[in-house]
Amino acid sequence: MEKEDLSVLTKGNNVIILSSHEKSDSNSKIVTKVYKRRWLNLGLYVFYSSLVASQWVEYSIIANIVARYYNVSLRAVDWTSMIYMLFYVVFIFPISYLSERIGLRHTIILGSFLCCFGAWIKTLSVTPDRFPVTFAGQSIVALSLVIMLPMPGRVSANWFGSDELSTATSLGIFGPQFGISMMFFLPPFIVKNHEDVYDIGVDLSLLFWGVALASSLNLVLVILFFKDEPKLPPNETRALQKMNLNQVEGFIGPMKQLFTNKSFLILCNSYGLNVGILNVLGTLLSQLFLIHFANAEKDAGMIGLLIIFTGMFGSIMFGIILDKTRKFKETAVTVYFLTLCGQILFSVAILMEVKWMVYVAAIFLGFFMSGYLALGYELAAEYTYPISESHSAGILNITNNIYGIVLVIILEVVLEHYGDFPVHIIFCVALLIGLIMTIMTKDEQRRQDTRKSAVYQDVPQEDVEKEN
Template sequence: MSELHPPISPPSSPASGEAGPLPGWRVYRRRWAILLLFCLYSMTNAFQWIQYAIINNIVARYWNVSAATVDWLSMVYMVVYVPLIFPATWLIDKKGLRVPILLGSFGTMLAAWIKIGNAIGFLIPPAIVQDSQDLDEIGHDLSIMFYGQAAITSALFIIIIFVFQNEPKLPPSPGQAALKVAEPQSYGASILRLFKNYSFVLLVITYGINVGIFYGISTLLGQIVLAQFPGANEDAGRIGLVIVATGLVGSILCGIWLDKTHRFKITTVLVYILSVAGMLAFTFTLPLGHISVVYITSGLLGFFMTGYLPLGFEFAAEITYPEPEATTSGLLNASAQVFGIVLTITGGSLMSAYDEQACNLLYAATLVLGVILTAIIKEDLRRQRAHETHSDGVKLESTRMRETERN
């Protein structure tokens, strides 16, 4: 683990709400195990969100329903997210992470078992469930996928019970240490303050647009690819995997860049502009008939569009500090679900009335709007100022201790 920073007594400020000296802080290696568990839990949850959309044509034939009906198996995830995010973030605010994670993991496991009776969610369904005219064969393939989900989510739930911690013994940074001693704030008051923050409201909209389009593309991807490449179910799944995999790389690189430069707004605007470029490249290379080119352009789209996700979360944490990050991220995700529903329905309707090109152009135009709104967000880096203030307190305390030792 890293060096332990001792408690300090920073200059008091009535506006800060600090009730006493800051506790020490430390970054624990165990955080990587907790992060891995959370990623695996999120992966199994996202798998169940997207698994039917990527094999839309097969599922529609098996259950004898329309493509739009299958799309709703993805969109219902977004619909229930919006009202449930408020009790979920309230629970995080009151109980910490462990209880909500346990409930969420249990629900994911339960859903997997009931069905028996994101990157992998794109890749595995087309590989397992083959596009066959024999409905019994499709049913057998689906049952294999369902049993596999149930086994994995059950094992993960058991691991989370014994391994996942509510929080580390000491906070990981000066900013988080300050929050530990701050006066408790009511959840409702925090929500009201956030909606009075003009820059945050703009970010909620722009984040919702970007991620909502990602959800729309994810839901409609199978139909978009098959419209140009009939029978390419597995290619559609692999293209979805490329979008997520390159997005993972983009997320990591954007996070490293922010950590080194702290240039939140310019980075967010630039990545948003490049998301527009990626969307246009994907749109205009799709009809060319070369699926290898689509793999490349979808990778560019994923790199920037998915890479935007951590930028939105970090930018929100900066401009809303010291509001709880669970609340701000929850509101961002709620916005993404709302935009995802609207853009999926609208995109699907355009595909039915015209073609996939009309759907993709709508998404590109909407992203341009997102760029414009992002550009007018005020960059008020409150968390960075708090970090600098308390880091200065550490330096003063260290100097005072050395002088005391010499005397």
């Protein structure tokens, strides 16, 4: 290889990439290395994301108790969840721009700090007249979610090998799902609907302090151990992506490409409807369930836990399937269809007031609906490569948050005036529309096509400096 070619493809003293089959002769090689540290980085991200996402449903799953304690309306309590969706839509573009400028490590540190700061503010809100204080703390944590949500694909692309990308992304999504499932479970068991509001305050204080201490631990661990990116790229597509940075760098250029990509835009809407319905269920689940099962706050929390918890295993399973088969569209259509079936079963079970059937339906629905999260991220990465995964995931999540906000506002009114039957009908119709759009989407695999065209070699252990 010519010397001038090598200089173009280096950064400092570290070789990033030597060449690709597309841009040089057939004997060219791409140098890659997979580092053991990738699992530590992923584990730290999972811990951080679980703490941020968990607080999304911290209030709404015990909405009736929180409304009584702070003497506010149920709609005000719903906004403690909706603020997450609203902030994402408002702040995702400036946050994405900032993230590309400061790098992965400093982005995660900033998000961890905001999560910690917001959690500690909420410990100061345990007085019935301090709902604005608790809402302020929740809003700061919601800003941290804007930073956290697009990151799974970027963490996997920066650290994992080509045969691990989908699995790593699904494990990254495991964090938010685990956090949400735990918060569906913990508040109903910690915060009881005591007759004396003072006792409710004691329970809330215990909940807030637990989250604040865990968030502080997370901030310390991230500062000490989270790394930005390895010396050498872990996979061919990341190497080519870095080599072609001059073609997609900046912010305006990639955004124009994303908003003119038809397959990606269809995916945004189909994914948005699926996850938007999931967000609405998380916000309104307690109210929908208590209509048919009085004084069953714990059951509502357990059902929410099952929906998200089973989805964690769904995400991991679907990620492994994608890594093994590369059948992206076939997997997405199948999972979306089974999500619709699960929603129909869940709605029928609640309306028939058969509690055991609701539990079974929640397991089935959660496995596919919540499990679809990983598929959406991977499809977006395939459709939009070589644009940064954080950009595509950022836009992808705008749609689900817009759908979530609009649906919550509409369905609150429908629920208040017409009961829950039309709410369940709207859920099913929305998912049917999403399924049709998923079927319409082209089966594009730009990232896989690029990987296949690259000729690469793994770097021997002795050729590179080991990382601690």
